Amino acid sequence: MSRVSFLSVQGVSKRFGGLLAVSDASFEVAEGSITGLIGPNGAGKTTLFAIASGFEQPTTGRVIWRGEDITGRPPHRLAQDGLARTFQIVQPFAGLSVRENIAVGAFLRHRRRADAIAVAERVAERVGLSAELDKPAAALTVAGRKRVELAKALATEPKLLLLDEVLAGLNPSEVRDIVPVVRAIRDGGVTVLMIEHVMQAVMNLCETVHVLAQGRIIASGTPHSVVADPAVIEAYLGHGAAKRLSGAAHA
Amino acid sequence: MTPRDLLPIAGFAAAAALLPLFVTAGTWLNFMIFTLIICLAAQGWNILGGFGGQYSFGHAAFFGTAAYGTAILQLRYGVNPYPAFAAGIAAAAAVGWIIGVLAFRSGLRGSYFALVTLAFAEVFRVLANSAEVTGGAAGLLIKLDVRPENFQFESRANFYWIALALVTGALVLTRWLERSRLGAQLVAVRENESAARALGVDALSVKLSAITLSGAVTGAAGGLYAQYFLYLDANIAYGTWISVEALLAPIIGGAGTVFGPVLGGIILHSLAEFTKTLVGRIPGVDLVIFGALLILVVRFPPRDIPGLLKRWRR
Numbered sequence: 001m002s003r004v005s006f007l008s009v010q011g012v013s014k015r016f017g018g019l020l021a022v023s024d025a026s027f028e029v030a031e032g033s034i035t036g037l038i039g040p041n042g043a044g045k046t047t048l049f050a051i052a053s054g055f056e057q058p059t060t061g062r063v064i065w066r067g068e069d070i071t072g073r074p075p076h077r078l079a080q081d082g083l084a085r086t087f088q089i090v091q092p093f094a095g096l097s098v099r100e101n102i103a104v105g106a107f108l109r110h111r112r113r114a115d116a117i118a119v120a121e122r123v124a125e126r127v128g129l130s131a132e133l134d135k136p137a138a139a140l141t142v143a144g145r146k147r148v149e150l151a152k153a154l155a156t157e158p159k160l161l162l163l164d165e166v167l168a169g170l171n172p173s174e175v176r177d178i179v180p181v182v183r184a185i186r187d188g189g190v191t192v193l194m195i196e197h198v199m200q201a202v203m204n205l206c207e208t209v210h211v212l213a214q215g216r217i218i219a220s221g222t223p224h225s226v227v228a229d230p231a232v233i234e235a236y237l238g239h240g241a242a243k244r245l246s247g248a249a250h251a
Numbered sequence: 252m253t254p255r256d257l258l259p260i261a262g263f264a265a266a267a268a269l270l271p272l273f274v275t276a277g278t279w280l281n282f283m284i285f286t287l288i289i290c291l292a293a294q295g296w297n298i299l300g301g302f303g304g305q306y307s308f309g310h311a312a313f314f315g316t317a318a319y320g321t322a323i324l325q326l327r328y329g330v331n332p333y334p335a336f337a338a339g340i341a342a343a344a345a346v347g348w349i350i351g352v353l354a355f356r357s358g359l360r361g362s363y364f365a366l367v368t369l370a371f372a373e374v375f376r377v378l379a380n381s382a383e384v385t386g387g388a389a390g391l392l393i394k395l396d397v398r399p400e401n402f403q404f405e406s407r408a409n410f411y412w413i414a415l416a417l418v419t420g421a422l423v424l425t426r427w428l429e430r431s432r433l434g435a436q437l438v439a440v441r442e443n444e445s446a447a448r449a450l451g452v453d454a455l456s457v458k459l460s461a462i463t464l465s466g467a468v469t470g471a472a473g474g475l476y477a478q479y480f481l482y483l484d485a486n487i488a489y490g491t492w493i494s495v496e497a498l499l500a501p502i503i504g505g506a507g508t509v510f511g512p513v514l515g516g517i518i519l520h521s522l523a524e525f526t527k528t529l530v531g532r533i534p535g536v537d538l539v540i541f542g543a544l545l546i547l548v549v550r551f552p553p554r555d556i557p558g559l560l561k562r563w564r565r
């Protein structure tokens with residue numbers, strides 16, 4: 001990796017009772033990159049985000065960000081430091097309008113209401129929510145709510161953005177609309193780490209992908225190299241799948 | 252906050268200030284002053300409960316602390332009533348902060364938080380009922396000494412205007428809160444605490460600010476009560492009645508809105524007064540009315556009323 005390591009997850013494990021959700025996971029995210037974190041359901045991806053964003057403590061291991069150990073730092077402090085996340089299960093402020101939802105994020109760096117609202121409206125424009133600003137967040141479609149989730153995080157003006165399946169549940173045309181938005185966010189100077197199942201978007205956006213399966217990182221590399229990796233194919237399709245697939249291709 | 256934000260408040264204050272020019276009967280002024288005191292207590296509850304979503308069942312803890320503070324500083328230490336009143340408010344704010352630290356630090360929410368606040372108020376009531384400094388069960392009588400510089404007035408109208416000024420101050424404070432960063436963060440915590448924390452909101456400190464402000468405003472109502480009626484005992488100062496009214500008024504009038512507590516306070520007390528004249532002084536009849544009203548409001552939230560009417564007409 002040519003670029004300097006920005007976020008570094010080092011030997012992180014997380015145990016929930018008898019379940020080892022994350023097991024000795026280590027990976028790096030380069031500054032200015034769009035990095036993917038993929039893997040089957042239940043692999044521990046969301047748990048890793050919860051640990052990196054301060055919502056959960058790892059059982060063992062550390063998270064280093066810009067050379068600082070941030071393990072266990074509370075979420076609001078991390079947000080102040082410039083690390084923002086979205087939630088896989090969207091978490092809107094249901095009773096508030098879209099504008100007010102985004103403004104909560106914008107208030108982090110703007111004390112005056114007028115400034116926070118102005119920032120919220122600019123962010124809404126970037127993610128294509130300008131027409132929905134006055135609607136209650138609860139009244140939006142799935143795609144709309146995903147955009148609000150993205151906009152709230154973006155309004156905190158982060159340096160590192162963790163996106164947890166912001167494309168899940170969107171139809172192909174909605175996915176096509178959001179992909180350039182994510183790229184524009186990165187081009188605006190934000191490093192992006194994204195959990196994603198929509199492979200079309202992963203192949204399109206990510207320079208590096210880490211694959212998590214049963215809590216372990218089983219592969220890292222370019223999107224094209226990891227999808228061809230037999231270990232990855234087996235993780236998704238079951239034991240022996242890689243062999244069967246290559247057999248089918250040869251036949 | 253822009254001048255336009257303050258316009259409705261100025262309009263309300265001006266209209267209400269004119270009332271004593273038309274209503275001069277002592278019983279009516281008495282009613283209006285008492286209603287304003289309840290409105291003020293409710294405005295305090297609204298900051299924490301309405302904006303912050305932390306429902307307290309024990310706002311008597313703040314009301315009573317300021318009421319006793321105002322009375323005791325005068326009676327036992329000879330302090331002038333105005334600084335005594337200010338110190339009472341400060342004490343109520345401090346009690347708010349302490350209850351907040353104990354309850355919110357340990358992550359209490361919802362009905363657990365409500366129960367803890369109720370428990371605090373009850374402990375204070377029992378203590379005040381037996382302690383010597385609070386006059387025990389006999390209560391405290393503030394010496395009658397009618398002089399404006401002594402916070403006692405010949406004319407009830409003067410007291411009405413002071414109560415109105417405090418309610419107006421609380422309206423301005425609430426409007427400021429609604430427009431401020433603290434207010435936005437408080438509402439965010441009410442709507443979704445995890446989401447708020449992810450956006451950099453220090454939920455604990457936001458809730459602590461809210462309960463401290465809330466305690467101060469409800470405390471102002473308690474201090475005013477002491478100074479108006481010049482008598483206090485534990486069941487008045489720390490009684491459940493004030494905890495219940497402080498939370499019912501905003502819920503009926505619109506929790507988390509600027510005018511909700513005042514609207515609800517007026518509705519509540521007009522209804523109570525009306526039933527009293529209608530059916531006489533049956534003990535507890537106002538509680539029955541309050542209960543029925545609460546059920547109605549919970550079943551048919553006021554914001555749904557336009558929709559209900561539309562359905563009805565069809």
Ligand SMILES: Nc1ncnc2c1ncn2[C@@H]1O[C@H](COP(=O)(O)OP(=O)(O)O)[C@@H](O)[C@H]1O
Nearest residue numbers: 016019021039040041042043044045046047048
């Ligand atoms: N708070 C929790 N308590 C107990 N088990 C959990 C908790 N969070 C996640 N898990 C479990 O940890 C595993 C990993 O979950 P998750 O991180 O959500 O996976 P992914 O996001 O990759 O689908 C799952 O088996 C899930 O049931």
Ligand SMILES: [Mg+2]
Nearest residue numbers: 045046047088
């Ligand atoms: Mg997940």
